[in-house]
Amino acid sequence: MIPAAILLAAALAALAAKPVTQCTLCHPDVRVQFDRSRHRAEEVTCTACHGGDAEAIKVEAAHSGSFLGIPTRRDIPHLCSSCHSDVERMRGYNLPTDQYALYQTSRHGQLLAKGDEKVAVCTDCHGPHEILPPDDPRSSVYIRNIPKTCGRCHSDRARMSPYGLKDDPTADFAAGVHGKMLLEKGNLSAPDCTRCHGAHGATPPGVGDVDKICGQCHTTTRAYFLEGPHKEAMDRAGLPECASCHDHHKILPAEIGMLDTVCLKCHEKGSAQAKLSVEMKTLYSRASEEIDSARALVDRAAAIPLYVEDYRADLEQARTTLLESLPVTHSLDLPRVEDLTSQARTIAQRVQSELNGKLEGRKWRQVGLLVFWFYLLLTVVILLQFRRRALAEAARR
């Protein structure tokens, strides 16, 4: 009897500790989702969004008073902002409170204000009940899941055609260098959609702003680009700066081979500009080849083995210097490109000549071998002499 009474008391105490909500009596499926969410952990109740009386058991009583039911799409941003724009309330979580303000400036928010309810509202990206924080890999707004989340709408051509958006940004992104880094290699430093477009304030950057957006990460490249003549010329022609050559969602890898094709998009073959691109490419490739052959030589010497650690470090330095020349090409300043590439080439050539000298020196071992054999054969000849004498001696006996 007594253990049963203790169990009952414990059960009652457990019930009393939880916030009383009778909503889940009728909505168990929602409860399953909600129980996993961040809101559940912070004890946000159903009525915070849906209104009504959570303690009532009867449907009529529960769905009465402040009851909102399912909020309309148009109301959702405002509803969420009633807590999330409240600085006092968010302080404990150290969450920003400007999302609603940003949203209103976004393409989504502007269209919603005009009465287009097909645009994304908070719940489209964050989910209605199972809201997870962005650092949770299961979350739809976790950095690696964002391209898919955006793609739910933006890769749906039927849905996007009324807005004049024709391409498939999610597929393009995945095929580009950024997508490969983020989605295949799991490099969380690579940008997702929001890094360029903003999250709550999602808007395509204006033509003149592309270099600023890319320059957030590619700072040196942007600095060299601004020094060169392209910035002004592109602004005048109304061309997006970086994207004109590197594309936008399907970002092309920044390789020297690009110079063969992208320059010819605007400049005629045989023009001075096209020649400049060929010259820069030649400078780079020559240095790169020199480093590659030096590296092969180092590997050959390491297999002997010779001491090559210093040469490896030198070649690392050469490679770094050569890589520095890539951003410099954006300034179109040929002497500066030449300076860096020739530095790299000089290091690689020095490594090659020193190693060749050492490998050549090993050929002396063969000469040493000949000398060795000379003395060895001399020994054998002397031994043969002794042997002959011994034979003669034995014959005499």
Added chain:
Amino acid sequence: MAPDPNAREQSLRGWLEERFNLTEMFSLLTSFGLFPAELDARRPLREAVDEALSRPFPSYARWPRVLGILSMLLFVFLGLTGVMLAFYYQPTVSEGYASVTTIVRDVTFGSFVHQVHGWGARLLVLILMVRVWRFYFQGMYKGPREALWVVSTFLFLAAAGADFTGRLLPWDERGYWATIRGLEILAALPVVGPLFGFLVGGTNVDSLILIRFYFLHAAILPALILVLFYLNFSAVRRVGLSASPGESRAAAGVFKVHLYNMLILASLVFGFLVTLAIVLPSPFVRAADPFVTPPGVRPPWYLLAWYGFLESFPSLVPRWVRGLLLEAILAFCILLPFIDRSPGRAASERRRAILLGAVVLALWILFTWMGYRMEAAR
């Protein structure tokens, strides 16, 4: 005849001779085949050596009867170079490869010593194997040389064991994976496999197996090989070198001539090793990485046939039966003198045995090729 004390004291040898039996010490060389003739330990060294060298020696004491002394010479070179390597080598997983790198890269003549050691090992195993085949084809296992045959087979096995344990020590990827393949073969043998696993601690190639292999390679197996060489030359001296049927047993000179022959042989072997080490050095490969299996992982060449035999047989035959079959073949080889008891040694009298040997040799080459191909195909 009492030695003249005044004459003795004149030289260091004489002084030592008063205090040690130099002749007895010197006869150790005879025990290991390095001096061709037996010495009379009761006589002073010079006298005993002169007497021994002036004894007649048989005309047939030359090729191919030099394989034994050749392998002993190689063993001496291996011992000397091995001791030099042991000064720098560290038998641990973390330092093993680095210490071998130091030997072959930074130590003066280290690479040369290492290469001589490697080529010496390869030649030793090869020569001891050729020797066993020669003994078989020339019927040399027959009485009174049964013991010589058994010792020779064990010599080959011990040398192969020393080669096998030595391959792991540099802890490079070639040796590491060759050891893994080799241990897989040993593990497939019933009784011997578990016994070996018990001794070296399973087939996981780790730091424990490295230190055990090092101890086997540098202490136990060389000691065993020395004992076997001692037994080998002891048997050779007792039963004499084998004359082929019809060969003259007449004297062809004195032992002094033979000694010069051996010295010339030793010089040429040394020259050959040095040449191989300089002209055909084996490349220095990367450190072993247990998580990266390089292509072309094979057991050492003398285990390739076993590997091919174990792996290429239809899976119809259980692996342990194949292992048992290998053990039976090995036991048959070792105990051959007690199985084939026919006395005739001439080729005409043992056509069937020679045919069997040729078939086994052909099969051995075939399975070696299959074992080699197996990795190329993968």
